[in-house]
Amino acid sequence: MLSALILLPLLGAALIGFWPSDISGKFVRRLALVVASITFLWTVVIATQFHPGEVTQQFAESLPWIEVLGLNYNLGVDGLSLPLLVLNGLLTCIAIYSSDESLQRPKFYYSLILLLSVGVTGAFLAQDLLLFFLFYELELIPLYLLIAIWGGAKRGYAATKFLIYTAVSGILILASFLGIVWLSGGSNFALATLNTKTLPLATQLLLLGGILVGFGIKIPLVPFHTWLPDAHVEASTPISVLLAGVLLKLGTYGLLRFGMNLLPEAWTYLAPWLATWAVVSVLYGASCAIAQTDMKKMVAYSSIGHMGYVLLAAASGTPLSVLGTVMQMISHGLISAMLFLLVGVVYKKAGSRDLEVVRGLLNPERGLPVIGSLMIVGVMASAGIPGMVGFISEFIVFRGSFPVFPVQTLLCMIGTGLTAVYFLLLLNRAFFGRLSAQVTNLPRVYWSDRAPALVLAVLIVIFGIQPAWLSRWTEPTITAMVSTQNVVATVSLDKAIRAGD
Template sequence: MMLSALILLPLIGAALIGFYPASMSGKLSRGIALTVAILTFLWTIFLVIQFNPTDIGQQFAESLPWIDVIGFNYSLGIDGLSLPLLVLNGLLTAIAIYSSDPSLQRPRFYYSLILLLNAGVSGAFLAQDLLLFFLFYEIELIPLYLLIAIWGGAKRGYAATKFLIYTAFSGILLLASFLGMVWLSGADNFGLQSLQLTALPLTTQLILLAGITIGFGIKMPLVPLHTWLPDAHVEASTPISVLLAGVLLKLGTYGLLRFGMNLLPEAWAYVAPWLATWAVISVLYGASCAIAQTDMKKMVAYSSVGHMGYVLLAAAASTPLSVLGAVMQMISHGLISAMLFLLVGVVYQKAGSRDLDVLHGLLNPERGLPVIGTLMVVGVMASAGIPGMVGFISEFIVFRGSFPIFPLQTLISMLGTGLTAVYFLILVNKAFFGRLSAQVLNLPRVYWSDRAPALILAITIVIFGVQPNWLIHWTEATITAMVKTQNLVVATSSELKIENAPSSDFNL
């Protein structure tokens, strides 16, 4: 039950806060939620300590029959692909609860939903059964919808409904693809290990991969499936934006690697050039849209669209180094985007605006937000890929691993790094430098409790940037084995097709 604990702990915490006792205060419910989140995060650290990085199989595996008639099992496991994402989920959930407004309305319902969201995401990363993954994938949908719809901004209803429709359509595509994968392959259950041993015709794989790619492409999101994301971020509260950008988007990238590249290797290799081109479009479009924004939060939201394109490029290249870079990019983006959203949230809370046409001079050491401005500069440098930060090493590995396979797409994608520096330089220059604007002369005091979450993330970003092997160490063996298996399947299939092809020789 070592892995089930990651699901049960937040579920028990959510039930405790939500149903008992009726007189529980907001302060107490926040304290219980934060305690549960910290315990869950510490449990992921314990799993990291117990994890064997040289073992490429699923560790701490749990499997129980659930619905035998359809081959549905409660099957959990953890490997180098899912381990860092679980730790990231635990860390950002604790930070989101800590950063929540202590005086918010309906606190018991709010904290229960965040813990339920944490359980759903952890279950999705742990699931080794396609139906079980889909179950957890859908479980996280309702809490996030309610968190935006109830505690969001002025247009929260529109943003939440748009998110719900897009994500529901994503789920429909994924369920249809998963069912087709099992039924057409003749497998007797939905387990990942069973499906890895089956082979499907290339045409069938392409149809199934189309559903999986579009389904997870909505979640990532990729252009033109991204339009729900800026609205959701702008209307969501700061802690929910932290979870949305830092964790929820990674369900899409994780799903592409786990279920697209891993289970449909021939189709993946066939469409890889098109996926790489799609990645380039997302990178450039996301960066271009970010440059045009005047809302700080919307600018950071569009930056996520571009940075998720790097993950798709690396996955399309399918080399051990590029896929390792994809995992690094997922972690680095989760840390950096969470930090940027936290800082934008503090600016909005203290200055009352996120408009770059209104905010100026916030780096003023006496009357501005000097520490927040300094942390913002650190976050911007990390996102722009400045050496010494985790953003640099993750993008470098992506480009280095992808260039031998897709040189043109990689070179064009590198422009996205330059454009990232452009739009974040605009943000920092307008909001933090120059004369302090008259509209924000009397700023409330910023306490260390406001700065602490972003400071923790900044330290983590620098640590992994200086010593990336502390992160790579846990993932490298799993990724290398996954890519080698995929390449072997593709090569074997090609050889069989050549051997079975009709001979063109003829006798005179």
Template sequence: MLSALILVPLFGAALIGFWPSSISGKFARTLALVFASITFLWSVVIAIQFNPTQASQQFAESLSWIDALGLNYNLGVDGLSLPLLVLNGLLTGIAIYSSDESLQRPKFYYSLILLLSAGVTGAFLAQDLLLFFLFYELELIPLYLLIAIWGGARRGYAATKFLIYTAVSGILILASFLGMVWLSGGSNFALANLNATTLPLATQLLLLAGILVGFGIKMPLVPFHTWLPDAHVEASTPISVLLAGVLLKLGTYGLLRFGMNLLPEAWSYVTPWLAIWAVVSVLYGASCAIAQTDMKKMVAYSSIGHMGYVLLAAAAATPLSVLGAVLQMISHGLISALLFLLVGVVYKKAGSRDLEVLQGLLNPERGMPVIGSLMVLGVMASAGIPGMVGFISEFIVFRGSFPVFPVETLLCMIGTGLTAVYFLILMNRAYFGRLSAQVTNLPRVYWSDRLPSVILAVLIVIFGIQPNWLIRWTEPTITAMSSVQHVVATVALDKAKVTRD
């Protein structure tokens, strides 16, 4: 069942890419959308058959691959990866649907998107360290090409910067994975057989440092964040949707799965520093967003702050905070995708994203009242207004983290207030007031342009009102992971007290 989630988009990418003759952009998009829809619906089928009371991996698949390297094809899904799989399928379909029918080289474009989706899915499903790394690197080249070929004026610079940062991330992660397996005496890279807790604490800390920096680049966290605003600004709208909605979650997922879960003792020693790191990322990202005049760059910097909430929750490592971290990953995926879609519609119709140029877009007669209304909903959700999924995810993060890191949690809560500030600036400048003379005679916005945003807005409200529909799938797995972390942290604390005595 799980292999189909990888093979279907791979087959679609090959079919479209090697189509024997030239095809129109509309036909290529329709064909890609069919394969993306099949993948998404299959992920929903898996979610329906998933047992939410079971904390361990389900639908496991195992196949011997390269024995000499200790590499096996091991797949599995649990409460941590299942929501991300469904989110990836949904946003891939939305990105394909939102793509321009008249773009150049459509066969290559849609093949890359499907290949990107297969790589992300494989990374979330992999139960083998080396297999995860292969899928993690697989998504690198498609995204680089999608930015470098179909991006903006500085696309070459942004794509190269992304490539270099992500390559460094992969090197650090691979080095840590190899160290965990070889130094612990493991015979293969299977997660089920790995026991890195037997290593000396100093070795664990060194390995954890590679994981933290490697996945910190991907999230991204300050000071490894500089590739993200450039990539977002130069990428097309559908690629920004995938980048913010799904690809950043590979970093947060990796921290939880391979950092907190595999090296709990080392994790317990560095959590105070991680909490401080989270505060810096949250406040820095929010401060930079306030200073932006480009709508897309403002939304990009907001992602840095919201990923900081995930790091704070992971540092606290309580069952409630880690549950909030997973919800924050899902809510940010939905909200950021909505915001980038709306900014893309504005740029397509008005020809600008500059807040110094745009004004009065909520004008009911000559503006974009529906797009503006959806933007109001999106920024409210991002700012954590009750009734939206952003509120419940941030509330659970703060509630679970406060008993462990009260000062850091309060400082991160300031970031929520700053989120309201910079999005209020965006709304006030671009949507309220008299319609700017520079963007008059706006083209009509059709419902085909609005449909993806409406779908995401509905989900944001539904999960904000009924978050248990998300929590029930994740809670058993997160509780089990956090319980192990709590036991190890308690033992480490006792050891430290004995040493001092």
């Protein structure tokens, strides 16, 4: 069942890319959307057959691959990866649906999007360190090309910067994975066979350092964040949806799966520093967002701040806070995708994203009233207004983190207030007031332009009112993971006390 999630988009990419004759962009888009929709529906089928109470990997697949390297084709899904798989399937469909039918080289474009989906899906399913790394690197080239070919005026600079940062991330992650296997005496890279609990604390700290920086670049955390605003500004709207909604989650997923889960003793030792790092990212991202006049760049900087909440919750290491990490990842994926979609519509219709140019877009007669209304919904969700998924995810993060790191949690809560500040600035400048003379006679907005954001808005409200529909898939897995971590940390502390005595 799990291999189908990889093979379907892979075969779809091959079919589209090697289609023997020239075909219209509209036909290619529809074909890619069919493939992505079937893949998404298959993730839903898997979710319906998933048993939340089982904390082990479900639908596991294992095949030998390159035995001399210790590489095996091991796939599995649990409560940590399942919500992210469904999110990836949904946002891939939305990205393809939102793509321009008249874009150049459509066969290459849609093939790359499907290959990007293959890499992300494989990374979430991989139960082998080396297999994860291969899928993690697979998504690098498609995203680089999608920015470099179909991006904005400075697309070459932004794509190259993304490539360099992500390549460094991959090198650090691979070095840490190799160290984990070799130093722990493992015979292969399978997660189930690794025993890292016997490693000395100093060794664990060194390995965890590589994982933290490697995945910290991907998240991204300050000061490794500078590639993200450039990539978002130059990428097309559908690519920004995938980048913010899914690809950043590879970093936070990696921290949980390979950092906290494999090296719990070192993770507990560094937890206060990680919580402080989260505060820096949250406040810096929010402060930079306030200073922006480009709507897309403001949303990009907001992602840096909101992903810092995930690090705070993971550092706290309580069952409630770690549950909040998954909730926050899904919440941010839905909200950021919606905001980027709406900013894309504004840019397409008004010809500008500059807050000094666009004004009064909420005008009911000559503006973009429905888009403005949806933007208000997205802003309210991002600012943590009750009744929306952004509120419940941040509440769980803060409630679970406060008993462990009260000062850091309170400082991160300031970031929530700053979120309201910069998004209110966006709404006030772009949507309220008199319609700017520079953006009059706006083209008509069709329901096809609004549909993707409407779908996300509905999900944001549904999960805000009924968060248990989301958390029930994850909570047992997270509880088991945190229990194991706490046992290891307690045993290590007892050993340290005895050694001191």
